[in-house]
Amino acid sequence: MKPTVFTQTDVEVLDKKTLYQxxxxxxxxxxxxxxxxxxxxxxxxxxxxxxxxxxxVLPYDKNRDQVVLIEQIRFPALATSKSPWLLELVAGMIAPHETPLEVAHRELQEESGLVAQNMHFVNSYLASPGGSTERFYFYWAEVDSSKAQGLHGLADEHEDIRLHVLTREDAYNSVVAGKIDNASTVIGLQWLQLNYQQLV
Structure with a gap:
């Protein structure tokens, strides 16, 4: 006998109230x-x-086997991290009128100054389903890592972003060592380590 598979129709929403906006x-x-x-x-x-x-977005130069990571302050990390400046993948929120692909290209340019030679959708996943509806749409971007330089980010969004170019192996070892410990970056670099040989 197959186990029951529940869907949205197996939940009855009785009431919804906005507590804060x-x-x-x-x-x-x-x-x-x-x-x-x-x-x-x-x-x-x-x-x-x-x-x-x-x-x-995971910016990856498959010819040089290098990844481009961004570093910026994440104030909530102050509570549990030695430093709230984290190494991360490029990321950004999707506005109501935007598609995930449009946001991927825009955020890559804004946060790294790079333009994707190709943008590849990998998958999507829930960030913290115990308390949030947020879903991440994960892409990897083919980039030229030799062009990764300078400081980036939008001043009106209080972004102050520094770039780091690492070999794929060094980036993955930073995950293993716990130096990179934010979820989306860990997921992205683990995915790359499992799949990079298929990308060349």
Whole structure:
């Protein structure tokens, strides 16, 4: 007997209330859902952080076997990290009128000054489904890493970005050593390590 596969129709949303609306939003949901053992759950209340969806771009020079990472301050990391300046992949939020591919090209140029020779969609994944609806759309961009230089970012968004060009191996070793520990960058560099031989 095959196990039951639940879908959206197996959740009943009873109420939704906005608790906070600023740059991000916090919504309170009351809902019921079907149970693995049969029947329905009691009413459940959850707060959900609504921050929209985002694109993540891994700039990779397959000819030189190098990746381009960006470094910028991430204030929330101050609570648990030795330094809140993190090495990351290029990333940005998707506006309502934009497609993920458009955002991938725009953010790559804004945050690194690079233009993709080709942009390849890899997959999408949920960032923190226990508390947020945010989904990341992950691309890898074919770039010329020799052109990666200077400081970048939009002043009106308070971005102050420095570039780092690392070999693929050094970038992956930074993940293994725990020097790179933000989720989207860890996922992207692990994916590259598993798949780089198929990209050349």
């Amino acid at each position: 600023g740059f991000f939003a916090l919504e309170e949901y009351r809902f019921k859902h079907k149970l693995f053992a049969g029947g329905w759950s009691q009413e459940v209340s959850r707060e959900v952080f609504e921050r929209g969806h985002a694109v993540v």
